[in-house]
Structures are given as structure tokens and as C-alpha cells.
Amino acid sequence: MPSTIVINGETHQLDLPDDMPLLWVLRDALGKTGTKYGCGIGSCGACTVHIEGQAVRACQVALADVWGPVTTIEGLGTPTAPHPVQTAWIKHQVAQCGYCQPGQIMQAAALLAETPRPSREQINSAMQGNLCRCATYPKIRAAILDAANSTGG
Amino acid sequence: MAQLGKIARRSFLVGSVAILGGTAFGAWLVARPAENPLRAPAGGAALTPFVLITADGVTLITPRAEMGQGTQTTLAALLAEELDLDWQDIRIDHGPAARAYFNAALLAEALPTRGYNTGDTLHALGEYMGQFGKLLDAQVTGGSTAMKDAFEKYRLAGATAREALKAAAAQRWGLEPAQLRTESGHVIAPDGTRLPYSALAAEAAQQPLHTPALRPASAWRYLGKAMPRLDMVAKCTGTAQYGIDIRPKGLRFAALKTNPNRSPMRSFDASAALAMPGVEHVIDLGQGVAVVASSTWAAMQALDHIHCDWAPAPYPPNSADIMAEIAKAFDLPANSTLRDDGDGAQLPSGATQISAEYQLPYLAHATMEPMNATALYTGQSLTVWAGNQAPMFTKKACAAEAGLPEQAVDIITPYLGGGFGRRGELDFSVFATRLAKALPGTPVQLTWPRAQDMRNDFYRPAAIARMTGAVAGGRAVQLDAQVAAQSTSQQGLKRWLGLTPAGPDKGHVDGLFNAPYAIANHRVRGYLAPLDVPVGFWRSVGASFNAFFQECFIDELAHAAGRDPLEFRIDMMQAEFPQGAQVLQALRQYSNWASPLPPGQARGVAFCYSFGSAVAQVVELRQDQAGIAITRVTIVADLGLVLDPQIARNQLIGGCLQGLSAAMGEEITFAGGAAQQENFDSYILMRHAAAPDVEVHLLENLPRLGGVGEPGLPPAAPALANALFALTGQRLRQLPLSKQVAFAGT
Numbered sequence: 005m006p007s008t009i010v011i012n013g014e015t016h017q018l019d020l021p022d023d024m025p026l027l028w029v030l031r032d033a034l035g036k037t038g039t040k041y042g043c044g045i046g047s048c049g050a051c052t053v054h055i056e057g058q059a060v061r062a063c064q065v066a067l068a069d070v071w072g073p074v075t076t077i078e079g080l081g082t083p084t085a086p087h088p089v090q091t092a093w094i095k096h097q098v099a100q101c102g103y104c105q106p107g108q109i110m111q112a113a114a115l116l117a118e119t120p121r122p123s124r125e126q127i128n129s130a131m132q133g134n135l136c137r138c139a140t141y142p143k144i145r146a147a148i149l150d151a152a153n154s155t156g157g
Numbered sequence: 158m159a160q161l162g163k164i165a166r167r168s169f170l171v172g173s174v175a176i177l178g179g180t181a182f183g184a185w186l187v188a189r190p191a192e193n194p195l196r197a198p199a200g201g202a203a204l205t206p207f208v209l210i211t212a213d214g215v216t217l218i219t220p221r222a223e224m225g226q227g228t229q230t231t232l233a234a235l236l237a238e239e240l241d242l243d244w245q246d247i248r249i250d251h252g253p254a255a256r257a258y259f260n261a262a263l264l265a266e267a268l269p270t271r272g273y274n275t276g277d278t279l280h281a282l283g284e285y286m287g288q289f290g291k292l293l294d295a296q297v298t299g300g301s302t303a304m305k306d307a308f309e310k311y312r313l314a315g316a317t318a319r320e321a322l323k324a325a326a327a328q329r330w331g332l333e334p335a336q337l338r339t340e341s342g343h344v345i346a347p348d349g350t351r352l353p354y355s356a357l358a359a360e361a362a363q364q365p366l367h368t369p370a371l372r373p374a375s376a377w378r379y380l381g382k383a384m385p386r387l388d389m390v391a392k393c394t395g396t397a398q399y400g401i402d403i404r405p406k407g408l409r410f411a412a413l414k415t416n417p418n419r420s421p422m423r424s425f426d427a428s429a430a431l432a433m434p435g436v437e438h439v440i441d442l443g444q445g446v447a448v449v450a451s452s453t454w455a456a457m458q459a460l461d462h463i464h465c466d467w468a469p470a471p472y473p474p475n476s477a478d479i480m481a482e483i484a485k486a487f488d489l490p491a492n493s494t495l496r497d498d499g500d501g502a503q504l505p506s507g508a509t510q511i512s513a514e515y516q517l518p519y520l521a522h523a524t525m526e527p528m529n530a531t532a533l534y535t536g537q538s539l540t541v542w543a544g545n546q547a548p549m550f551t552k553k554a555c556a557a558e559a560g561l562p563e564q565a566v567d568i569i570t571p572y573l574g575g576g577f578g579r580r581g582e583l584d585f586s587v588f589a590t591r592l593a594k595a596l597p598g599t600p601v602q603l604t605w606p607r608a609q610d611m612r613n614d615f616y617r618p619a620a621i622a623r624m625t626g627a628v629a630g631g632r633a634v635q636l637d638a639q640v641a642a643q644s645t646s647q648q649g650l651k652r653w654l655g656l657t658p659a660g661p662d663k664g665h666v667d668g669l670f671n672a673p674y675a676i677a678n679h680r681v682r683g684y685l686a687p688l689d690v691p692v693g694f695w696r697s698v699g700a701s702f703n704a705f706f707q708e709c710f711i712d713e714l715a716h717a718a719g720r721d722p723l724e725f726r727i728d729m730m731q732a733e734f735p736q737g738a739q740v741l742q743a744l745r746q747y748s749n750w751a752s753p754l755p756p757g758q759a760r761g762v763a764f765c766y767s768f769g770s771a772v773a774q775v776v777e778l779r780q781d782q783a784g785i786a787i788t789r790v791t792i793v794a795d796l797g798l799v800l801d802p803q804i805a806r807n808q809l810i811g812g813c814l815q816g817l818s819a820a821m822g823e824e825i826t827f828a829g830g831a832a833q834q835e836n837f838d839s840y841i842l843m844r845h846a847a848a849p850d851v852e853v854h855l856l857e858n859l860p861r862l863g864g865v866g867e868p869g870l871p872p873a874a875p876a877l878a879n880a881l882f883a884l885t886g887q888r889l890r891q892l893p894l895s896k897q898v899a900f901a902g903t
């Protein structure tokens with residue numbers, strides 16, 4: 005079914021199966037590869053994007069169910085104009101292999117938008133669905149706390 | 158990355174400049190220079206295989222896989238330190254697969270020496286290498302060896318290129334090279350006239366190359382400092398390209414399933430799948446099938462509709478039977494007795510003897526980026542994009558698969574979304590090549606669905622240890638250690654080289670035979686279980702299980718001797734390995750070991766010398782309502798020389814937490830021949846809430862540069878188990894621990 009979705013402020017007319025998960029629409033149909041495939045079952049968070057500002061697992065959202073404008077890691081910020089969360093990530097040199105980090109960053113940005121001054125427990129519980137095999141967890145916590153302070157919440 | 162891609166990828170076979178970095182390893186490499194794989198365009202220069210200069214600037218070749226360990230950043234720092242480039246101007250490229258990039262330190266690691274007490278193991282290298290010509294293809298990222306291999310080689314390559322640039326400028330200006338200096342990518346004359354390196358490239362290429370003296374550590378600007386990682390901005394903005402992100406024009410998407418019993422496929426029925434929308438081809442892989450489609454998702458959906466008849470497993474179908482087979486290996490002749498001090502079999506008179514048996518499970522690598530590779534076959538040439546840890550072995554295997562000469566095969570190595578040893582394997586590149594060959598002219602990306610990735614891994618082997626020891630007068634007087642497991646080296650080298658090395662398997666007993674304790678009667682025997690469960694190199698390899706056996710049992714001996722477990726270790730290490738004892742002493746201080754904890758809290762300690770580094774950890778626990786929480790970890794590591802303290806710290810933390818993750822929740826079990834875990838809902842990795850903050854202290858007392866990617870892992874599991882003993886009074890001798898205790902945050 006032809007459908008229209010807005011991704012990073014840009015409108016796309018698509019003719020793809022209704023049940024195609026947003027993850028694969030982004031990666032394989034539109035070439036937006038910043039959003040990652042990790043598990044396909046909502047268990048790792050690598051595919052996290054925002055729909056209307058809310059963090060969702062793109063592998064679990066069918067194209068026909070996308071209910072609002074989508075923001076991906078590419079739309080959150082850029083190498084020359086990073087989002088404050090990305091700035092904190094770079095400052096803390098968080099990434100190791102980096103594969104999980106787009107998802108971690110999208111999750112953290114949604115958390116801070118809703119809870120500008122999260123506690124350690126709030127961070128852990130908001131981020132619990134985002135796996136990092138390289139175990140950058142302590143650095144992620146430090147970067148989130150730093151971003152919370154610098155954006156002034 | 159793109160620049161070199163255009164220039165050199167297709168022309169890397171031509172070149173005559175002898176490798177200059179090789180002098181680190183003496184006469185051997187001088188006698189057998191590897192050709193420079195880089196060919197510069199007109200007006201450019203490939204000054205050594207590591208420095209490419211063109212009209213647009215300098216590209217440093219950092220031919221080790223970047224899988225998160227920061228290796229390319231520090232390799233660039235080694236080159237730039239001598240070449241005088243400003244950090245913000247540094248551009249890097251992994252470069253082609255080439256013998257010039259072989260990893261000599263990896264081979265040195267294979268020598269069956271204890272390491273911590275060896276003179277210069279590299280002396281023996283030349284001889285060793287002569288026996289294994291094939292190992293020249295070991296352009297391998299693994300064994301925590303990149304910096305050991307590179308430390309001198311890369312600085313020499315940078316210095317050699319700098320001197321050639323100075324000689325070129327001197328010729329142009331009619332001056333002596335000694336009158337010139339270099340700074341920020343320019344050669345500078347005494348009167349201040351400056352020429353960028355790019356303007357001198359063509360003339361520099363004509364200069365005879367010399368091997369200059371290296372700068373002293375006191376003059377270093379980059380080495381020893383925390384440099385911003387060159388891949389960080391890309392990895393935080395979604396712009397870093399991994400293998401799975403390669404998107405050549407006209408790309409088709411594929412996914413596969415192969416026999417989870419690790420046997421052939423007898424037959425399959427793809428009629429339903431072929432009728433599904435988006436499905437273009439179904440290809441028989443012998444061990445399974447691949448679907449080529451308009452998207453990875455369409456391919457994965459179609460796989461679910463292909464019925465395959467799998468042949469049964471070539472190993473016992475269930476975990477219990479597999480473990481029983483491993484235990485039977487204790488009845489076979491030992492493969493190795495790499496330590497035999499005093500009389501390990503005899504109980505010294507008056508001593509108290511204890512025995513214990515430990516058992517660890519198979520583990521998956523579970524890299525966050527599933528295995529994948531992209532290939533394009535034209536009939537005359539093959540290009541393979543694969544995040545891989547062994548480009549030369551990959552190239553040979555793909556050339557054979559495609560029926561092309563190796564010169565016609567181009568291996569491109571993008572970022573790796575985790576490796577941990579898994580991406581040293583060749584399966585993903587070879588299968589992608591097979592699909593590409595079936596579809597000439599069409600680039601195909603083959604992705605492992607997560608279940609395929611997990612069920613068709615080359616696992617960290619399960620292992621069993623039988624430990625007997627004795628204490629007298631507050632010291633260990635006997636230690637007789639036996640370990641039984643499948644051999645990772647035999648399987649791994651067979652897949653790489655087609656040969657199974659005979660003789661003692663050092664990796665199998667690493668962390669056990671070279672545990673640096675002075676125990677008068679000390680014997681270590683390794684038994685190889687003749688099983689065909691696919692096993693492979695997994696971060697820290699044998700030390701990942703042996704440190705658990707060694708350090709849990711040392712703790713048991715300390716308890717039997719009525720001693721504090723940290724003091725007991727220091728006492729027995731002092732004479733055998735003083736730097737190790739210093740690590741433990743520093744750990745005692747930084748972890749506040751001597752300060753008592755309130756009830757419901759406890760600490761445990763463990764030590765391991767592996768990959769040339771000495772690492773000790775204290776894990777602190779607290780019994781909470783929600784379960785047992787790991788509240789704090791303190792690490793002290795002696796790395797010999799710290800090239801980048803921030804990268805080193807992050808690697809040690811990552812290794813430690815990966816070790817804790819495995820100890821707490823990870824296990825692969827088998828039923829009906831197949832692994833029972835298929836995804837992250839059943840293969841349990843550590844998540845945010847369970848991850849403690851980790852404090853790292855670095856020492857530099859060891860005489861040689863040690864590794865950093867792996868040595869953080871081995872002490873973590875035994876430190877945790879020892880802390881659980883201190884907390885609960887219970888010795889847990891099997892992993893994963895979550896089967897026996899409840900952890901908070903899981």
C-alpha cells in the first residue's frame with residue numbers, strides 16, 4: 005500500500021508492504037543505516053528511533069502503524085551540529101564498537117526530554133532495554149548525567 | 158576512507174618498496190621483505206606500506222580491525238608521533254589485505270613460554286616462523302597483540318616517511334636534510350619557508366629510504382596521552398559504516414539459515430518461499446539455504462517458510478552428554494604438561510589437601526552487529542566487504558570459493574560492530590561470495606538473522622577443571638591442576654590454515670600453567686576433548702576459563718590455610734613475579750581491602766597474567782531486597798607501557814564487565830543437537846542496571862608492552878565468585894551464577 009511518512013523532517017512516499025517493520029524501511033528501502041538491526045524481537049534496543057519524540061523499537065513498528073513523524077540518529081544531530089546528548093557522548097568517549105550507540109543515544113535523548121534531571125535509578129530503568137556487548141554502561145551513565153547538567157533541565 | 162578506496166584498492170599488488178617497519182624484528186624481515194601493497198597515483202607516494210601521500214594530503218594505513226578497542230586511533234598516533242601530523246588532520250584507512258600487515262606479535266604469543274618470566278621471546282620468532290610460511294598471512298586482529306606488533310614498526314614507518322619528505326625538500330631548496338624540521342604536516346626550512354607534505358610526495362617517492370632513530374618517550378606528544386578517538390564522532394552520529402551498512406548501487410539483500418546441528422542439509426522445499434513478495438532467489442548452501450530478496454526483512458520472512466531436512470549433529474545432541482564426553486578426556490593422555498615443578502602428584506607431609514571440580518559452559522560471542530558480508534562478483538573479479546579480523550585468510554578463502562586468483566579479490570574491512578574473536582572466522586565472507594558468484598554483476602549483502610548468528614557460532618568451549626592442592630604453614634605447597642575442554646587452537650587454525658598443529662596447546666592452559674605463583678609442587682596438565690562442537694577464539698580464549706579455575710581454587714586454598722585471600726596471593730607471588738605482587742598491593746590500597754564492610758556486603762579478589770599484562774580486580778557485593786548487587790569494581794593493571802590511558806581504561810572496563818556478564822548469565826546449551834539460545838531473550842547479557850561503576854588504576858612496571866583488549870576479562874568471574882563466597886559462605890563452582898543466586902538489575 006502506498007504510504008507517506010515523515011523522517012527527519014522529510015516526507016517520503018513509499019510503496020512497500022504495510023507490515024514491513026520501520027527498521028527495514030529505514031535501512032533497506034531508504035538507505036538510512038544509522039538505525040541498527042540487533043535482534044529483531046525488541047530485545048536489544050539497537051533499532052531505537054523516535055516517533056513523535058517517543059523512543060520506540062523500529063523493529064517492532066510496522067510501516068502502516070507509524071503514527072507520526074520519525075526521527076532517526078541521522079536526524080537527531082550531525083557530526084558538525086551534534087545534539088547535546090551526542091556532544092556528551094563524544095566528550096566522554098563513550099563508544100567502543102559503537103554499534104549499539106545510535107540506539108543508546110536515541111533512548112537517552114528521549115529520557116532527557118521527559119526527565120531532564122534523571123537519577124541513577126531512572127537512567128538504569130529507562131536504558132535497561134538497550135544492550136551493549138562492549139559494556140560501555142558506566143560511560144553511558146556518566147554521559148547522560150553530564151548532558152542533563154549541561155542542558156540545564 | 159573513500160580516498161584510498163578509489164586510489165589503491167584495485168592496484169595493491171604492484172609495488173616494490175620493501176617493508177621498512179620490519180626492522181623491529183631484526184634480520185629475518187630484512188631477508189624476506191613483504192611488498193608494499195599500496196600504489197600511489199601520479200604525483201603521490203606510498204612511503205612504506207603505512208603512509209600514503211597524495212595531492213589531498215596524508216592517509217595513514219591502520220590495518221587492524223576496529224571493533225571497538227580503539228586500535229586504529231593508537232596505530233595512527235604511533236605513525237603521527239614521528240611523522241608530525243596534527244591530530245585534527247589525521248585521516249586513516251584500514252587498507253587492503255596484504256602480507257606487509259602481518260602480525261608478528263601474534264606469532265610470538267604462540268610460543269609455549271610462561272611470558273611473565275621469559276627473556277625476549279621474539280628471539281625465537283624467526284625460527285618459529287620459518288616452519289609456518291602460511292602464517293605470513295596472519296594479518297590478524299586478535300590476541301591483544303596490535304600494539305606489541307606496532308610499537309616500533311609504526312613509529313619507524315612514520316619516521317622513515319618523514320625523513321624521505323625532508324630529503325625531498327632539501328633537494329628542492331639546495332639544503333641539507335639536517336637543516337630542516339617538520340611540523341603540522343609541513344617541512345620547514347631554516348628561514349621559515351614551509352612546504353606541505355602533499356607538495357613533496359612525488360619527489361619523496363624518489364628518495365632512498367633510511368631508518369632513522371626514534372624519538373625518546375620524553376618527546377612524545379600523542380603517545381601516553383588520552384587522544385580523542387578517530388572513530389568517535391562517526392559512531393555517535395550514526396555515520397560510521399559497518400559491514401551491514403554497505404550499500405553499493407543495485408544491492409540485493411539476503412539472509413540465510415544453516416543446519417543448527419552443524420551438519421549438512423539433506424533436502425529442502427522452497428516452493429512457498431519463492432512465491433512470497435520480494436523474494437528473488439533461493440540458493441542452496443549445502444549446509445542450509447539463503448534467500449535473496451528486495452529487503453533483508455523479506456529474505457528473513459521467506460526463510461521461515463522454507464522447510465529444511467537437517468542431518469543430525471556430529472556430536473552428542475544434549476548438553477549433559479557433551480559434558481560427559483568432555484569429562485572423559487581426563488582419561489586420555491594429557492596433551493600438555495606445561496608446568497611441572499617439584500612433585501605435583503605427591504602430598505607434602507603434614508600438609509592439608511583439598512580438591513574441587515569446576516565446570517564452565519559454552520559461550521556465544523553475541524556481537525551486537527550480527528555476522529554479515531557483502532560481495533560483488535563480475536566474472537573476473539570479486540569485491541568482499543566484511544568486518545573481519547583476518548583479511549588475508551578471508552581473501553584466500555573467498556578466492557578459492559569464487560574460483561579466482563587471489564590478485565582478483567579485493568577485501569574491504571569496514572568497522573566491526575564487535576568482534577571478540579568471532580569475526581576472525583571465514584564463514585560469512587565465503588557464503589556471501591557464494592551468493593555473489595551465483596548472481597554475477599549484482600552486489601549481494603548476506604545478513605545472519607540473530608537466531609542464525611547465535612546457533613551457528615563458534616563457541617567459547619565448555620571446560621571442566623579438577624584441582625587438587627595443599628597448604629601448610631599458611632602457604633600453598635602443592636597445586637595439581639587439570640583442565641579438559643575442546644581445543645580452540647586446533648579448530649581455529651584448521652579453519653584458517655587447513656592444518657591442525659600438533660604438540661602442546663598453549664592456549665588451552667593459558668592462565669593456568671603460567672599462573673605466577675611460587676608453589677613448590679606445581680603441575681598443570683591439559684586434556685583435549687575430541688568433540689566436534691564448533692568452537693573458536695572468544696575474548697581472552699583459554700584464560701577466560703582457566704583464570705576462573707585457578708583463582709577460585711587459590712581462594713579455596715587461602716581459606717584452607719586460614720589466610721586473607723589477597724595477602725595469601727601476594728605472599729606466593731612475591732618471589733615468582735614481583736610486578737604481579739605490586740599489582741595486588743596497589744589493589745589492596747585502591748579497593749580499601751583492609752577496611753571492614755557492614756553486614757550484607759563483601760569483597761572478592763582475583764588476579765590473572767594474560768596477553769603480557771598483569772591484571773587484578775576486586776568485586777564488591779551487597780545483598781539487596783532485589784537480589785545481590787555488584788556495587789563497585791576496582792581494577793589494577795600493569796600494562797608495561799600505556800600508549801593511551803583512556804583507551805586502555807575502557808578496554809579493561811569492557812573486558813571486566815563482559816567477564817561479569819558471562820559469569821552471571823551467559824550459557825549456550827544444546828538439545829537435539831542445536832543450541833537452545835536463539836536471541837537476547839534467552840542468551841542473557843548484562844544490562845545497564847546490573848553494571849557497576851568500575852575504577853581503573855594503571856601501572857607501568859613490566860619490562861614489555863602488554864595487551865589490553867583481553868586481559869581485563871579473566872579475573873572478573875573468579876573475583877565475583879570469590880566475593881559471593883565471602884558474602885554467603887557458599888562456593889559456587891559452576892557458571893552461570895544466575896542459576897544459583899539472584900542478582901539485582903537482571
Ligand code: FES
Pocket residue numbers: 040041042043044045046047048049050051052061062063064
Ligand atoms: S533490533 Fe529492535 S530491539 Fe533489537
Ligand code: FES
Pocket residue numbers: 099100101102103104105135136137138139140225525574575
Ligand atoms: S559499543 Fe559495542 S555494543 Fe555498545
